Amino acid sequence: MSWTRKILRVNLSKGSCTSEPLNMEWANLYLGQRGLASKYLSEEVDPTCDPLGPDNKMIMATGPLTGTMASTAGRYSVITKGPLTGAIACSNSGGFFGAELKFAGWDMVIFEGKSDKPVYLLIQDDNAELKSAEHMWGKTAWETDDIIHATHQDPQMRVACIGRTAENGCLYAAVMNDKHRAAGRSGVGTVMASKNLKAVAVRGTQGIGNVDDAEAFMSATGDGKAVLAENAVTGQGLPAYGTQVLMNVINGIGGLPARNMRDVGFEGAENISAEAMAEPRKSDGKPNLTTNGACFGCTIACGRISTVDPTHFSVKDKPQYQGNSGGLEYEAAWALGADTGVDDLDALTYVNFLCNEDGMDPITYGATVAAAMEMFEDGVITTKETGGVELRFGDAKAFVAITEQFVNGGDFSADLGLGSKRLTEKYGKPDLSMTVKGQEFPAYDPRGIQGIGLNYATSNRGACHLRGYTIASEVLGIPVKTELNDTDGKPELVKAFQDATALVDSAGLCIFTTFAWGMDNIAPQIDAACEGDWSVENCLETGERIWNMERLFNEAAGFTADDDKLPKRLLEEAIKDGPTKGQVNRLGEMLPKYYEVRGWTADGKIPKETRQRLSL
Amino acid sequence: MNVNIEFYASLMKYLPPGKSRFRREVSVEDDITLSRLIKQFHISEAEAHLVLVNGHFVNCGEDRDQRKLVEGDTISIWPPVAGG
Numbered sequence A: 001m002s003w004t005r006k007i008l009r010v011n012l013s014k015g016s017c018t019s020e021p022l023n024m025e026w027a028n029l030y031l032g033q034r035g036l037a038s039k040y041l042s043e044e045v046d047p048t049c050d051p052l053g054p055d056n057k058m059i060m061a062t063g064p065l066t067g068t069m070a071s072t073a074g075r076y077s078v079i080t081k082g083p084l085t086g087a088i089a090c091s092n093s094g095g096f097f098g099a100e101l102k103f104a105g106w107d108m109v110i111f112e113g114k115s116d117k118p119v120y121l122l123i124q125d126d127n128a129e130l131k132s133a134e135h136m137w138g139k140t141a142w143e144t145d146d147i148i149h150a151t152h153q154d155p156q157m158r159v160a161c162i163g164r165t166a167e168n169g170c171l172y173a174a175v176m177n178d179k180h181r182a183a184g185r186s187g188v189g190t191v192m193a194s195k196n197l198k199a200v201a202v203r204g205t206q207g208i209g210n211v212d213d214a215e216a217f218m219s220a221t222g223d224g225k226a227v228l229a230e231n232a233v234t235g236q237g238l239p240a241y242g243t244q245v246l247m248n249v250i251n252g253i254g255g256l257p258a259r260n261m262r263d264v265g266f267e268g269a270e271n272i273s274a275e276a277m278a279e280p281r282k283s284d285g286k287p288n289l290t291t292n293g294a295c296f297g298c299t300i301a302c303g304r305i306s307t308v309d310p311t312h313f314s315v316k317d318k319p320q321y322q323g324n325s326g327g328l329e330y331e332a333a334w335a336l337g338a339d340t341g342v343d344d345l346d347a348l349t350y351v352n353f354l355c356n357e358d359g360m361d362p363i364t365y366g367a368t369v370a371a372a373m374e375m376f377e378d379g380v381i382t383t384k385e386t387g388g389v390e391l392r393f394g395d396a397k398a399f400v401a402i403t404e405q406f407v408n409g410g411d412f413s414a415d416l417g418l419g420s421k422r423l424t425e426k427y428g429k430p431d432l433s434m435t436v437k438g439q440e441f442p443a444y445d446p447r448g449i450q451g452i453g454l455n456y457a458t459s460n461r462g463a464c465h466l467r468g469y470t471i472a473s474e475v476l477g478i479p480v481k482t483e484l485n486d487t488d489g490k491p492e493l494v495k496a497f498q499d500a501t502a503l504v505d506s507a508g509l510c511i512f513t514t515f516a517w518g519m520d521n522i523a524p525q526i527d528a529a530c531e532g533d534w535s536v537e538n539c540l541e542t543g544e545r546i547w548n549m550e551r552l553f554n555e556a557a558g559f560t561a562d563d564d565k566l567p568k569r570l571l572e573e574a575i576k577d578g579p580t581k582g583q584v585n586r587l588g589e590m591l592p593k594y595y596e597v598r599g600w601t602a603d604g605k606i607p608k609e610t611r612q613r614l615s616l
Numbered sequence B: 001m002n003v004n005i006e007f008y009a010s011l012m013k014y015l016p017p018g019k020s021r022f023r024r025e026v027s028v029e030d031d032i033t034l035s036r037l038i039k040q041f042h043i044s045e046a047e048a049h050l051v052l053v054n055g056h057f058v059n060c061g062e063d064r065d066q067r068k069l070v071e072g073d074t075i076s077i078w079p080p081v082a083g084g
C-alpha cells in the first residue's frame, strides 16, 4: 500500500505531538502529498482564516511513492493557506527530507496553533518532540541546519527550516530543506515562522516495507527508469545542462520577458545561460557549474552545483560564499537575471546562494526587485526608500547591495518583503505588478506563448509554471508540438497538463519525469505500490478532482472568476520587437472555453453535477 | 550567400571555429534548404530537435525539406532539451 497510514499531528499551542491513522477513504480519492494534504486542509481550516494566524495549519506531506525505489521519488510538499496570495498554497520540494520523513514512518505532519516560543520538531522514527529553538531564532537556514546537525551528531538527519526572511515577515519565504532545496513558492515559510516553528529535523530508519505488489513494483519502476535513461531530455539534456538550457530557447522564440516584463527578449540571455555556466572563466579556469546533483532516488539529476568566481566583487573577501553551493535553475536565473536586466552570472549565482541561505522564493524576490526597479526608473521611489541604492535595471552591484540589505533586514527590506503586488499598490502603481492572485510570474511571457497565459490565469496558487507546464507542448514539442500563438485547443491542453500535474504532485514523484513519462508510465508504478485501482483513467480523474478541490477552497476564501486574469501589460502592451512582435495574450478567447471543458459555469463556478462527477 | 547559424547545448561541437559563443556567419549555396544545411553540419535528424529560422519554428520532415533559406537568415538549432 506504500502509505505508512500514520499522521503526526503537532499542536504548537499545546506543545503536543500525537499519532493518528491516515484517513484511507481520502487516500483512495486524493492519493497523497498535494492532493491528500489539500483535502485535510480543506476539511480542517476555514478558508477565510488569516494565513498568518493560529487558525491556519501547515502540512508537510509525502506521497505514497516517496521513499520508494521509483525514480525521483523523494518529493514532499508543504500545504497551507498562503500569505502571498490568500489562496491554497502547495509548494513541492526534492532533496532528501521527504524520503526521510517516510522512513521515520509518517505520511504527513500537520502543524496547528502557534507556539509561545521558537521551537523545532525532532522526529526520530516513532518518537516526535518539540524542542526549544530560541538559540536558532535569528539564524539563517544554513546556520540552523548546521546547529541541528551539531546538536544531534547524525549526518543522516534531514532538516527543513526557515531563514531570517521568514522571521522578518517576508511574504514569500520558503521552507528550505537539505540547505539547497526549497518548498519555495507562495510564502509557506512565512506560515512556518508565524507558528514560531524554526525547523523540522527528521531521522528515519524504518524503510518502506509495505509496497502492495513488490514484484509488479520492481518491474514498473525498472521500466520507468529505462524510459528516463533512453529519453534524450531526461537521459542527456537535463543532467548535462539542467533546466537553464531553456534560457536561449525561450529567448530565441521571443518568449523571454525582461525588465519587469516591460520588454520581451533579453540581450544578456546568453551570458546567464546553461552554456555560459559550463564555460571555464578567466580568473581560475573553472566553470560556474561544478557538477550536477540529484535528489533522493533520482536517475535524472538535473540539479546544479556551482561556484562563484572568487575574484568577483560579490564574494571577494567572503570566503563562506566561495565554495560549491546550489546553483542557478532556469526560473531563478530568469527572475534574478532577465527580469532585473542583470546579466552578470556570478552576481546572480551569489544572489541565488543568499536566497537559499535565508530562504526566499527567488522568482517572487527577483520579480519584486524588478517592479521596484521600474518604479525607481520612473521616479516613483528614490534612494530615500531604497536605503541609498540606485536601483536601476541591469546594475549588478545595485542588485547585490539590495539583496544583502534585504536578507539583513535593512531599510527597504520590509517593502521588498511584501511582494510586488502590495509593493506597487503601496506606491500607487498597481499595474506594475506582474502577478496573478498576488503571485509573480515565472520565466515565460504569456504574450509570446498563449497557453501558458491561460495556465497562469487559472492556476490555483497564483501565477505558476508548475501547475500546468504547457511550455512542454507549446515550445518543446512534448508530447506533441502546438503552435505558440494559437489559442485553439489551448483550454484542453491547459486542463490536461493541470490535472496530470496534480496527480504527479500527489504521488511523491518529480514533475520533470513527465518530459519522458506519460500517465501510462506513471499509473502502473502507483498501482503496484498502492492498494486500490490506480489505472490511467483513475489517475487522471484523481488529478481533476484535486484541481477542483483546490478551486473550491479558493472559492470559499473569496476568489472568483475576476481573479482568473492577467496584468493589463500582458493583455494590452504588445511585444515591441523580435519574432513575437505585435502579440498580446488573448486570454479572453480561451477562458470561456476553459471553463466549459472543466465543466464549470460561465462565471467559473463549479456546479453540482461536476462536483458529483468528481465525488467532491 | 551568407546565413547565420546558432548551435546550442551539445550541438555547439558542430560549430566551425570562431569567436562568438554560439553564432557563426557561414557561406552556403544559394537556395539551400534547411534540411540540407542541417546535414551539411553533420547534425542528425534526432539531434536537430528544435529548429528556428529567424525565431520561428520549422517542424521536422517536409517543412524543413521544403524551406529554402535566404541571405541573412538566422538558423538556431537545439537538441532535445527541457527545463522548468
Ligand code: SF4
Binding pocket: A072, A094, A095, A293, A294, A295, A296, A298, A299, A300, A301, A302, A303, A510, A511, A512, A513
Ligand atoms: S529531476 Fe531534478 S528536481 Fe527532479 S528529482 Fe531529479 S534532481 Fe530533483
